[in-house]
Amino acid sequence: MKRIFLIVASVLSWQVSAQELYMPRNIKKAYENGTRNISGAPGKNYWQNKGIYNVEVKVDAKTKIVSGKETIIYSNNSPNNLEELAIRFVNNLHKPESPRSGSVSKDFLSSGLKVKSFIVDGSTYNVNSESWGTVEKIKLNKVLKSKSKAEVKIEWEYPLSVQSGREGQIDPETFYVAYSFPRISVYDDYNGWDMLPHSDRQEFYNDFNDYSFAISAPKNFVVWSTGEFLNPEEVLQPEYLNRFKSSLTSDEVIHIANEAEMKSGKVTKNSKWNIWKFKVDNITDFCFAMSNHYVWDGSSIQLKTKRSSVQTAYKAGTKDFEKYTEWMRYNLKWFSENWPGVEYPFPTMTAIQGYADMEYPMMINNTSIPDDLQDARLTADHEIAHTYFPFYMGINETRYAFMDEGWATTLEYLIGIDENGKEAAEKFYKNFRVKRWINDPSAEQDQPIITMSTQVSGAGYGNNSYVKSSLSYLALKDYLGDDLFKKALHYYMNNWNGKHPIPWDYFYSMNTGSGKNLNWFFNNWFYTNYYIDLKITNASQQKDKLMMKVDNVGGFAVPFDVIVTYEDQSVEKTHFTPQLWEDDQKKAVISVSAKKKIKSVLLDGGLFMDYIPDDNLKNL
Numbered sequence: 001m002k003r004i005f006l007i008v009a010s011v012l013s014w015q016v017s018a019q020e021l022y023m024p025r026n027i028k029k030a031y032e033n034g035t036r037n038i039s040g041a042p043g044k045n046y047w048q049n050k051g052i053y054n055v056e057v058k059v060d061a062k063t064k065i066v067s068g069k070e071t072i073i074y075s076n077n078s079p080n081n082l083e084e085l086a087i088r089f090v091n092n093l094h095k096p097e098s099p100r101s102g103s104v105s106k107d108f109l110s111s112g113l114k115v116k117s118f119i120v121d122g123s124t125y126n127v128n129s130e131s132w133g134t135v136e137k138i139k140l141n142k143v144l145k146s147k148s149k150a151e152v153k154i155e156w157e158y159p160l161s162v163q164s165g166r167e168g169q170i171d172p173e174t175f176y177v178a179y180s181f182p183r184i185s186v187y188d189d190y191n192g193w194d195m196l197p198h199s200d201r202q203e204f205y206n207d208f209n210d211y212s213f214a215i216s217a218p219k220n221f222v223v224w225s226t227g228e229f230l231n232p233e234e235v236l237q238p239e240y241l242n243r244f245k246s247s248l249t250s251d252e253v254i255h256i257a258n259e260a261e262m263k264s265g266k267v268t269k270n271s272k273w274n275i276w277k278f279k280v281d282n283i284t285d286f287c288f289a290m291s292n293h294y295v296w297d298g299s300s301i302q303l304k305t306k307r308s309s310v311q312t313a314y315k316a317g318t319k320d321f322e323k324y325t326e327w328m329r330y331n332l333k334w335f336s337e338n339w340p341g342v343e344y345p346f347p348t349m350t351a352i353q354g355y356a357d358m359e360y361p362m363m364i365n366n367t368s369i370p371d372d373l374q375d376a377r378l379t380a381d382h383e384i385a386h387t388y389f390p391f392y393m394g395i396n397e398t399r400y401a402f403m404d405e406g407w408a409t410t411l412e413y414l415i416g417i418d419e420n421g422k423e424a425a426e427k428f429y430k431n432f433r434v435k436r437w438i439n440d441p442s443a444e445q446d447q448p449i450i451t452m453s454t455q456v457s458g459a460g461y462g463n464n465s466y467v468k469s470s471l472s473y474l475a476l477k478d479y480l481g482d483d484l485f486k487k488a489l490h491y492y493m494n495n496w497n498g499k500h501p502i503p504w505d506y507f508y509s510m511n512t513g514s515g516k517n518l519n520w521f522f523n524n525w526f527y528t529n530y531y532i533d534l535k536i537t538n539a540s541q542q543k544d545k546l547m548m549k550v551d552n553v554g555g556f557a558v559p560f561d562v563i564v565t566y567e568d569q570s571v572e573k574t575h576f577t578p579q580l581w582e583d584d585q586k587k588a589v590i591s592v593s594a595k596k597k598i599k600s601v602l603l604d605g606g607l608f609m610d611y612i613p614d615d616n617l618k619n620l
Contacts, residue, residue: 020519021507022450022527026190035189036502040509041495047077048500049187051209058216058273059160059177059290064169066180067157074150074184080192082144085120085152086185088135089113090198094161098133101201101457107162113182116155129156134198135185154182165200166356166365167287173221174294176354176365178287183209186396188500196398201461202453203390203397203404208498210281216273217290220265222257224296224313224350225288226362227280235274240267247298248309253325256296259316263293280346280362282498284391287360289313289352297322301329303336304343314353318368320376324351331381331415339414340388341486342493349384359386359408374420378412378428381419385411393493394500401453401461403503406469409433413470413607429607433470437463438532438609446529450503471532471556471608472525478559479521479578480514488513520582521557530555533611534603539618546592546601548618557581558608566596 023031030036034045057068076082092098095112115129123141144150160175161168167178186194186207194205217223223235232241240257247254257267268274280286294313301308310328314321328349336343346362354365357379364383369376389407390397397404416425436459437445444460449468456464477485491513492506501509507522524530533554540547546564557578564572574592581588603616610616 021504021522023504027502027504030190031504033189036505038508040492040505040507040512042499042505045079046499047079047189048207049077049184050075050207051184053181053183053209053286054212055181055286056214056216057177057180059175059218059221061173061175061218061221061292064160064162064175065157066160066177068181069155070153070181072152072154072184074144074152076144076146076148076150076187078187078189079146081146082140082187084137084139084193085144085150086135086137086187086193086195087132087182088185088194088198089132089158089182090134090179090204091158091161091167092132092134093198093200095133099197099199101199104200105163108165110159110161113156113158115182116157117153119153121151135195137193137195152184156182164355166358170289170291170352170354174289174291176287176289176352176356178360178365179204179285180287186500190502194396194398196454198398199454201457202399202401204285205396205398206284208282208284208394211283211286212279213277213286213288215276215278215288215290217276218292219270219272219274220262220268220292221274221290222262222267222292222294222296222313223276223288223290224311224352224363225276225278226283226286226360227278228347230277230279231275235269235276237266237269244298247311248300249307250299251301251329253297253299256298256311259293259295262291262296267296283361284394285361287363289350289354289363289365294353295321297325299325299329301332303333306343306347308332308344308346309348311348311350312352313350314368318353319370320368320373321351321353323373323377324380327377327380328384330419331384334415334418335385335387335411338418339411339486340489340493342388342392342490344387345392346387349387351380357383359383359391361387361391374424374428377419378416381415382408382412385415388493392498393496394498396500396502398454399452400503401465402449402469403501403506405465406473409466409470410473413474426607430609433467434607434609437467438611441611446531448527448529450526468525471558474607475525475556475558475578476510476518476521479557480516484514520585521578524555524557524581524585528555531611532556532558532605532608534558534560534605535612535615536601536603536618539601539620541594541598541620544594546590546594546598548590548592548601550588550590550603552581552586552588554611555585556608557585558605560603560605560608562590562592563602563604564592564594564598565600565602566594567599568596569599570596 034043037043052073055070092112094110118125118127243256298311312324332344356365385408390404395403488510492509531554535551538549562574600619
């Protein structure tokens with residue numbers, strides 16, 4: 001405790017320099033209001049709103065209609081009286097008239113949400129949901145006062161789209177049911193109501209809510225879901241109930257139900273409709289999947305404070321998904337003990353074979369890649385890494401995608417080193433992530449990372465969100481060293497677990513957690529149009545030293561190795577961290593010990609691929 005206090009005190013002494021990071025006016029106001037603090041921690045006046053959701057939902061396998069009713073107890077913890085509620089239903093993206101980031105097929109389209117009733121505190125509202133987009137405001141008959149609650153009751157239905165992406169029909173009898181209920185949008189301290197429409201490119205931003213779901217599924221359909229499974233005894237036949245329960249404490253993969261057993265109609269109870277109940281608190285979203293023929297595997301993994309269940313549902317004979325349960329046992333433990341080194345926070349993780357390569361709290365929906373098991377496993381790693389960013393941290397993915405995708409990409413790379421070896425991990429990261437960005441000189445590739453994600457399109461969006469941001473995190477890891485980087489990262493994560501961080505909370509938390517003023521680094525990586533391009537402008541051997549001048553043409557503060565090849569073909573390598581660029585981000589003079597006569601010198605950035613690598617080599 002004393003050490004953290006001293007670090008905070010020292011960072012607060014940097015207040016003037018800390019403010020050198022550009023802030024939009026609304027973000028400045030949040031700091032002025034005391035909801036955020038330049039120490040990186042939530043401010044003394046920080047608040048966030050919350051909903052308690054009780055949802056009854058039914059999925060008709062014949063009509064493909066999802067229908068439900070919900071009761072929301074919504075707490076307005078803000079200092080403001082609310083005259084309206086914003087209701088979000090992102091699956092209205094399927095309506096023909098909804099704006100989207102790209103073209104879609106006919107099978108993607110549907111009629112969208114139909115609200116049958118809408119009641120707030122006993123008052124019925126006349127709601128015409130036919131005109132709704134993905135987020136709409138409802139004018140309240142009575143103001144929802146600060147520090148008070150409202151009871152919202154909604155009855156609704158919508159059709160599952162034929163084309164499955166993040167949600168929809170995986171096949172005619174397998175459904176991924178996500179974003180399936182109208183919810184109250186986020187009201188926060190820097191934007192008020194989150195009214196950004198969902199375009200199918202950027203992802204999501206939700207409050208930390210409590211969810212209780214009762215899911216009515218037809219006989220023979222098994223349901224896999226976010227949350228704790230409350231009533232397996234009521235919906236599973238005894239043999240499969242025993243297998244499921246055994247999987248919760250097993251270190252081996254248990255085949256809870258194979259394809260023949262699923263198709264036999266003997267797995268679930270014989271009721272026409274079975275009601276599957278799940279519950280989870282303090283989480284940002286809830287989703288489920290169901291099928292009457294998917295294979296069901298299960299196991300578990302002992303973590304430091306709990307044993308977590310891992311389950312997989314997939315088409316019989318799918319080579320990569322046959323391995324998923326064991327892969328998930330491994331990556332839950334690896335992420336908990338290595339990077340980020342925070343225990344997996346949930347009691348379960350379930351993988352569903354679909355078409356999305358998409359994360360949800362306690363669930364992933366991934367495409368099968370049976371012919372490339374390395375890629376398949378890294379896809380699973382990436383999506384499960386999202387457990388921490390955005391779900392553990394409550395990140396606004398819509399505005400700041402680099403705060404979650406960049407971290408998932410980084411964690412995917414780090415676990416990949418352990419799974420596949422450093423050489424293979426670097427090759428995959430460079431070929432799949434970095435190469436397409438660094439070799440594309442078009443203007444959209446050089447937009448600053450801090451640019452709001454909704455304002456960047458195409459490859460520019462993808463590379464800001466995944467590639468450049470990940471490289472910035474890896475560059476900072478190289479600069480600080482593993483121990484200090486992890487200490488600072490944990491300071492950030494501890495500050496904002498269960499809350500809503502924004503980029504400045506990350507910047508200032510890393511300053512405080514490391515005990516260093518890193519503003520120069522964050523300005524360099526997040527606020528510029530830089531890229532990666534180093535150039536040797538001069539190199540000479542002066543007795544037992546190599547003297548070299550390096551221009552940072554691209555501008556990013558990157559680490560690199562100086563590789564000296566001697567005339568006898570022996571090689572020596574010297575590493576330079578991004579600290580080299582702290583005082584002068586455009587030029588550096590480097591001195592390296594040289595024991596013998598030098599033949600050539602090479603700058604090797606490794607993952608930090610150079611736009612023009614030809615001028616990184618100098619023959620002496």
